[in-house]
Amino acid sequence: MADKSLELYVHIPFCVRKCEYCDFLSAPAGADTQQEYVRNLLLEIEQKGVRCTDYEVTTIFFGGGTPSILKAGWIADILNAIHRNFKVRKDAEIAIECNPGTLTFEKLSIYKSAGINRISVGLQSASDAELRELGRIHTYEDFLKSYDLIRKKGFSNVNIDLMAALPGQTLKSYEQTLRRVLALKPEHISAYSLIIEEGTPFYEKYEADELLREKGEKPQMLPSEETERLMYERTKELLLAHGYERYEISNYARRGYACRHNIGYWRRENYLGFGLGSASLLENERFHNTTDLTDYLGGDYLAYEQEKLDKKSQMEEFMFLGLRMTDGISTECFRQTFGLTVELVYGPVLEQQIADQLLRKEDGRIFLTERGLDVSNYVMAQFLLDK
Template sequence: MKELELYLHIPFCERKCAYCDFLSAPADLPVRISYIKKLQEEIAYYGAQYGEYQVSSIFFGGGTPTILEGYQLAAILETVKEHFNITTDAEITVECNPGTLTAGKAEKLVQAGFNRLSMGLQSADDRELQLLGRIHNFAQFLESYDLARKAGFRNINVDLMSALPGQTLKSWQDTLQKVTALRPEHISAYSLIIEEGTPFYERFAEDERIREEGGHPRLLPEEDVERQMYELTETFLHTKGYERYEISNYAKPGYECRHNCGYWIRKDYLGLGLGASSLVEHQRFQNTSELKTYLEQEYSPQCEGQHERIAETIQLQEETGLTQTGHHIHIETLDKKSEMEEFMFLGLRLMAGISRQQFEKKFQVTLNSVYGEVLRKLKGEQLIEEVAGYVRLTEHGIDVSNYVLAEFLL
């Protein structure tokens, strides 16, 4: 049976964080209610199109999904279960910001079938949290974490962020120590990226440029300190029983995020909600990012099948240059070259690397026939290695992964 992962976007938050460039914003209660209704209509519509697929991973992301009430999230998940073929052991994740979780809400989520919670802590230092624009302090995170455990969550991820303005190696190690003492099953540890269009970009873009050039930034940690934070993360988490399975993700054995792994190996995934992206059977498509437009869309059960609609839209694009359908979905058909590129630079983010056998099975050509010269070059530079039929990044290759991955663009 064909497999499919589901992503549902909840684009609302209490307040926009200073570093965030995600599609999210505060919204009043009537807008949230209208959005839930439209999302349920979209779920029913696409459920009719993809009923033959088996769904083993569902991920509610945002924004802050837990800004909604527990019964609202439960109702959305129930709609998914009504219209899609969900496996009995499906991983069902909801993202959560501390300060938006109550005991009643946590219990309702567990009762509804959510079995994985992803908590956005970022730092255990209250000064760093305030600078980031987070709505919580560390004490509130501890309270939310305790509520989640008492409600029955047995699989919790904690998001952490290093290389923050003013952050030191000592404060980063303190964060790692405090979080691992709680024994979450999974930790995501990312370096701060200064994104254009955010308040952080206005304040720290020049510092970021100086750091990248090896200079001495005024507010951000220097390059060698950022590097030490990066090395400390893997070393410290390993001593606490967390194994690195992807460049920025660590898990206790058996708790690797199914949704993340599916993305890195290019499993088909369907994104529902505002701005959500999808990749299904060589087709990449994306919902509109305009909230008003999304709320005005009509999802009729009598509409033609999704695959037929995509085919017609592609033909229309070729004839007219238009890039949208009646549902305001941007569509791209991936050719074999593009899929090979994605297979390589997504799969190489995994510590296990990419399988020669899987590459050949998927594309009906050997890995060497396409990338032989690149592989020889990168092996000579000691940036990749091969173990038991898998090609993977070396430690040095991970350090310069952007360079390595770019080499696989055909």
Template sequence: MLSLYIHIPFCVKKCLYCGFYSTPYTADSADSFVSALGLEAARSRDRFSDRIFDTLYIGGGTPTALSCGQLELVFRTIREQFRISGDAECTVEANPNSITSEGLALLIDIGVNRLSIGVQSFSEGILRTLGRLHTAEEAAEAVRQARSAGFRNIGIDLIYGVPGQTCSDWKHSLESALALTPEHISVYGLSLDEGTWFASEAEAGRLLLPDDEAVVTMSAFAVAALMEAGYGHYEISNFARPGFACRHNVNYWERGAYLGIGPGASSFLDGRRFSNSMDNEEYCRRLHAGLSSVVMSETIEPSQAAAEAVMLGLRMEKGVDLARFGQEHGASALECLTSKGKRLAHSGLASLSPGRLRLTEHGMQLSDSVIARLTA
């Protein structure tokens, strides 16, 4: 499987918790970016001339911060430079305040078949705490608009563990999301990413986060509520109705090949990982000067590859295919993994069948520490 990721670096405003690279939108900077993106895509064309991409994911930033004309040009560039499968999953991320009827019609027209909407909460107070620009009603209306426009695969993102958030707030957000019947719901525990306003406030002792017990309760409630509503818990933070797991992200977790273009985008091809400049001005300057946009490149060593296979594979409900793991990483690595897996199975954190190692629901709740024990 081969995936293509496009990073659109623009946002109307940086959210207080967000650690992804973004920069304020201006028409001129976006025009320069779209031009540079075309140059990077053209540089990659020959390498992929005989290969077909199975998924396309446009993320950010906020892709729908671009004007309709700019977004249409991005898609035209992609279609001209790369071969996209006729049944490819094509995702675009959007924020509720950037969704318009005109924009939705354009996305449908250019072949987007999956919309991922960054709702984050249906509580007005929590939205303000996060620095979001939309209201709860605007979020619900964005989902309804997307459905009316013709989208049959809609995802909603939610965050728990936010300062000031109660279990009651979280229950309300989940119930509001379920009432909109999206095909996919992602629930993320708040992370204090370096460089964010939240991280600096927490370091200074000015951020009052829910205690660990409350966060565990929120996570457990989400799992129970979503599974009861018919969503499969196919990855630690992701739930989907049957047939609607995000194929693009599953390819990441299976260590499949992917090409990333745009500022800050990363690629994983032929055992090598490389990333572009995480600065839109530098990204554009390098490409317009005829230079590569890549600023970091590394070859993944065998031990690192095996650790990644465990770490990423155990994020998914289906876990690690032991036969495939042995073929790719060797008998010694498989024996070590199996031995550690048996110990975790005895403690109820993992399940070890003849062909597969997976985490139990309890193990998923403690996934960071469990996976660390397996990869140590």
């Protein structure tokens, strides 16, 4: 019997300085803490590898935080440990998130030698004023220097992260960011709207503005909902005109460069997380690591909040994760997975969403229309089943 596929995620919870908008599990830390963390990652990888001998790793993703803050040799050590303890496909996608200002030619050389073949760079904006407001540590010039190093080192699969609806951002400044990034011809672009998360400095600063936006009134510092909508439309128009295919709500790629790791997540493939707070889905069981750094450094690699998903939850996730992708979900795959037709489970919902021109059914697939993509959160909420 063939090995089952498995994706691996490695969380690096360290950064130079925490951004004002960030609610991820991350914080600055000294070299000693970082080294001790890597030591525990190696132990966790070894422990979990014993239980995954019948899996084949198809993707490895280093996320954070800022993974590129670590010494490059430590990243190589982590990858060596994964290769020792897991079966890794020769053509596996191995990606790392990097921030401008944390890369050197030497670092990138070690990444390349260790097998990393995809680099994701967090630019967010080409405006230095907007970057300062976000609390980013880099300038646009820093980004260009890092991007140049990445290309000179021969990386041919590069993503650039962008953000819209930033404080003080205008449609003109956002379009300028888009055009500057497009001129660099990356293989992949992720374009997200800023979300003001509770518990962040941004929430304290912009909570009143966010409430005005929700009421449909004009905020003082954040772009209006109408401006954000225009940014969203401009993203689609410009990227399509420059040869980027939209394969997910916020992700665009040149043909053949869609992020395999993210696609696996949206298709509910098995994935296993290492490191602080990392999440896993293994044979329809969800769990996560401890979120307490002291406990993790003390050797706590236990699975917390383990939940075996029932068929109802699996079907819900199949629909609202799968519909994030522009090619939607396969009706035959639904039937094979659950032993039921999607029409039997979701008939009235599908009929209504199709009638409202939010969904389309074609060639055995169900997917969001352009209009449906614009209101995707509403559409996906319709696929939550009553108990």
